[in-house]
Amino acid sequence: METLPLFIAIPLAVAFLFPVFEKLSLRRALLDGLAVLATAALLAGSLGLLAQPDRVYWIGGWAPPVTGINLVSDGLSRLMLVVVQAISFFSIVFSLRYMDRYSSRGFYYGLFFLLLAGMNGVVLTGDLFNLFVFIEIAAIASYALVAFGCESEELEASFKYLVLGSVSSAFILLGVGMLYNLTGTLNMAEVAAKAPALSGLPIMAMVGACFLFGFGLKAAMVPFHAWLPDAHPSAPAPISAMLSGVLIKAGGVYVLFRLFFSVFGMDLLYARVFMALGAVSMLIGVLLAVGQWDFKRLLAYHSISQMGYVLLSVGVGGEVLARGGPTPVAALAVFAGLFHLVNHAAFKSLLFLCSGSMEYVTGTRQLAEMGGLSRPMPLTGLACRVAALSISGIPPFNGFWSKLLIIIAIVQAGHYALAALTVLVSFLTLLSFIKVQRYALEGPLPELLRSVREAGLAMSLPLLALAALCLLGGLLLPLYAGALFTPAQEAMLSGLNYARAILGG
C-alpha cells in the first residue's frame, strides 16, 4: 500500500472534521487527543519513509504519456517531510496548554492541520501548478493564524502579510504560465527535460525572476522581508514556531532549491543571485535583530539572518558546481546548508516555544520587563539557554557544527570575504543572545513576577525534547547523516537527473 498520499489526506481529513466536532460540543480531551495522535502518526510515517528508496506516485493512475499530478519522494523531500512533521508534533503538544489563552480551539486545530497539509503537499508534489495550489493553502492558513488573537496589531500584521503574500503568489502563477507556454507541460520532471533547450533565452530570465521574487518573498529574503518581523511575532507562539521553523523553509527555500537545482539546472547567474541574497539577508537580518527589545521580534529578525546562511551556503555549492569546480567542495557546501536548515528548524522553534512559555506566565514579551526567570522556571531557562547557545554557534551544540561546516565550505570554494562575513554575523548573533540571557534569565526577578511558576509538563516536555535534539543533533551527526542528509544532498547535486529518475528515460 502506497503511503505518500496519506501525508496530505490525513491532515485534511482531521481539519475537515473539526467544525463538525465543534458543533457536537465534544470534550476538549478528544480534540486534543486527535490532534496529537494525527501529528504523531505523521511523524512516525515520515521517519519510516526515510528507510525506503526514492519513488514516484502518479495520482489517479495517470502516468506518462498522460501526465497527471505526481508525488515524489526523493532525498530532499523526505528530509523536509521529517522536519515539518517533527516541528508540527512538538508545536501541537505545546499548544495543548498554551492555547488556553485563546478562544475557539476547534478553529485553531483546523487551521493548524490545513497549514500542515499545505506544507506536506508542497514538499511532496512534482507538479508546478499543484505546488502553487498547496502553497496557497499553507499561506492562507498562516494569514488567518497570524491574526488568531484578534488584537489590533495582529490584524494589521496579518493584512500586510496577506497583501504581500498574494502579490508573490501572483508572480509565481505568472511564472508557471510562461513555463507552460514554453514547454507545454506543468510536470516538473518534463519541464526539466525541456529546460536545457530553453536556457539562454531572455524569457527564461523573466521566468527565473518571477519565481525568485515569488518564493524569495515567501522565504523572507532581505529585499522582500518587510512582512516577517510583523507577522511571525503576532501569531500564537506554537504558530510562530511553525512559521519560522518550517513554513519559510518548506514554502520558500525548499521550493527555490527544487526549482533551481532540479528543474532549471543550476547555472552561474542563479548561483550568484542565491549567494548575494543569502549574504545580504544574513547581515541585514542580524543588524536589525541586535536592537530589538521585543523577544519574539528579535527572534523573527534572526530567522531572516539564519536563512541567509542556508541560502549562501547552498548558493556557494551551486556556484562551485556550475563553474565545474571540485565536486566534494560543492557537496560539502550543500550538505552544510541543509544541515543548518534542519538545525535552524530545531533551535528557532525551541526559542519561539520558550518565548511562548515565558509570555504565558509573565504576560509580556518585552525583555526589559523580564528578568531572573531561570530561577522560577528552571526547565524553560535551561531550554532557552541551550537554544541560544545553538543559534550563536557555541560548541558542542548543533548550530556550531553547521556553521563550522559552512565556513569551511566557503573557504574551500575560495570566497574568503564571505567567510569573514559569516564569522562576523555569528559574532553579532552571539551578542544579541547574550542580551537575551542578561535581561530575561539573569538578574533580579521583578516584583510583579515573584509568583510565576513553570507552566506545566505539557509545555515543558516539547521544550526539553527540542533541547535534547539541539545537543544530540550535532554530536550524533555521523550516525544519522547517511540516512537523512546524504540522499538529500545527492538529490540536489544530481540536478537534472531528477527528470530522468521520474520519467524513467
Place this chain on the structure above:
Amino acid sequence: MTAILIGLFALLIFMIVACLIAIETRDLLSAVVCVGAAGFGLALADLLLSAPDLALTQMVVEFICVVVLIRVVVTRQDHTHETPKDTFALAAVVLCLGLFLAACGFTFAALRPFGAPLFAGPEPTMAGQYVAHGLPDTGAVNYVTSILLDFRGYDTLGEATVIFVSIIGAYAVLRSVGRIGHASHK
C-alpha cells in the same frame, strides 16, 4: 481571427480604463462598481476566447464579490485623504513598474505567439494527451471538467481546501474575543 482580435483589444482597453478609474476615484462605492465592470469585461473576454465555463464562473463570482464588497463599503464612512505621498517616491514606483513592463515586452518575444500555443502544434503536450484521452477514459464530454475532476482532481481537492481555509480563517478573524485571561500588554 481579426474580428476576435479587435473585440479582444476593445475589451482589454475597457478593462484597463475601468481599473484605472477604480484606483483613482475618491468614492469607494464607484471604485467597487468599476472593478465589477472590469470583471464583467473579463467574463466577456472569456466568452470571446471560447471559454464558456470560465465566463459563467467569472460572472457569478463577480456578482458575489461585488455584493460582499458593496456590503462592506456602503455603510462605513471613509475619511481617507489620498494626499499624494511624495512625488519622488511615486515617480520611483512608476519607473520601476514601467521597467518591469519594458522587460516583459522585451522577453515575451520568445513566448509562443497569441493564437498558436504549443497545444495546436505537432509536439506532444500535457493538454494534448488530456484531450486525446478525455472522452474514452473519463466519459465526460466537457474537457475542462474532465481535467478538473479526473486528470487533475488532486488540484481540485487543493482548491476546495483553499475555500475551506478561507472560511475557517474568516470566522476565526471575526471572533469577538480572541484572547482569554490577561492579554499580552505590550
Place this chain on the structure above:
Amino acid sequence: MPTLDHLPYLFAMLLFVIGLYAIVAKKNLVKLILGLIVIEYAVNLFLLLLGYRGGGVAPILTRRDAPAEFLARTVDPLPQALILTAIVIGLGTLALVTALALRLYDRYGTFDITEIKKLKG
C-alpha cells in the same frame, strides 16, 4: 521586440502593473483589496490568452461534432482548468482579506492605513 502576436500578453501585463501600482501607492484598505482583485484578473487573463488557438472552439463536445475533427479545432482546455482553480483561490483570499479589513475598520474607524499606523502609536 514584440509584434502584434505578443501584444495581447502585454496588455494583460499592463493590467497587472496597474494592480501593483494600486497596492504600492494607495493607502486605503479597500483600494488595496481592489488592487489584489485587478492583479488576479490580469493573471487569469494572461493564462487564458496563452491557451487560445486561432479560430478555436470551446472544449466541450456536442452531439453534432465529429470527435476527430473537433479535437483539431478545440482551444487548450488546460489553462481554463487552471484559471477556474485560480479564480476560486482568489475568491478565498478575498473573503479573508475582507474580514480582516472589516475588523480593522471596527477597531480604528477608518480604512486609511496611515491613520491605522498612527493610532497604534
Place this chain on the structure above:
Amino acid sequence: MQATSESGGGLSPIVKTVARWMAGFILVFGLSVVLYGHLTPGGGFAGGVVLSAAFILVVLSHGRREVLQILSERAPTIYDGLAALAFLLLAVLGYAAGGFFLNFLPKGQPFQLWSGGIIPLCNLAIGVKVGACLFGVFAALAVFRHLHQRSA
C-alpha cells in the same frame, strides 16, 4: 435595501415572497449547473456560487434579525466541512480501489447524466461545499458581524 437590512427589519412582505420564489428558481438552476457540469459549461464551482446566491437573496430581503433566528453561526462551516469530507472520501475510495483519485466507477455513455464515473459526484460535493462556504462568508461579514466565541 442596504439600510433596512442593516437595521434588521427586512423588506415588505411582497418583496420577501417574491424573493423566496426567486430563490427557489435560482436554487434549481444552480443544481442543474452543478449536475450537468460534465456535459455543459458549469460545474461544481459555478453552480455552488449560484446556490449561495439563492441564500444570499433570502438574507438580503429578510434582514438580519429574522435570519439570525433561524440560522446558527456554525451551520455553514459544518456543511462546508462535511462536503469537503465527502470529496476527500471519493478520493480515498479510489485509493482503496487502487489509486488516490482513481476514477473507479463505470464511465457510462457519453452525453448521459450518469456518465464520467465519479465526476458528477465530485461536482455535487464541490457544489454543496462552495455554496455553503460562500454563503457562510457572506453571513459572517453581513449578518453575524462579531462571532461569539464558544470554548471548545
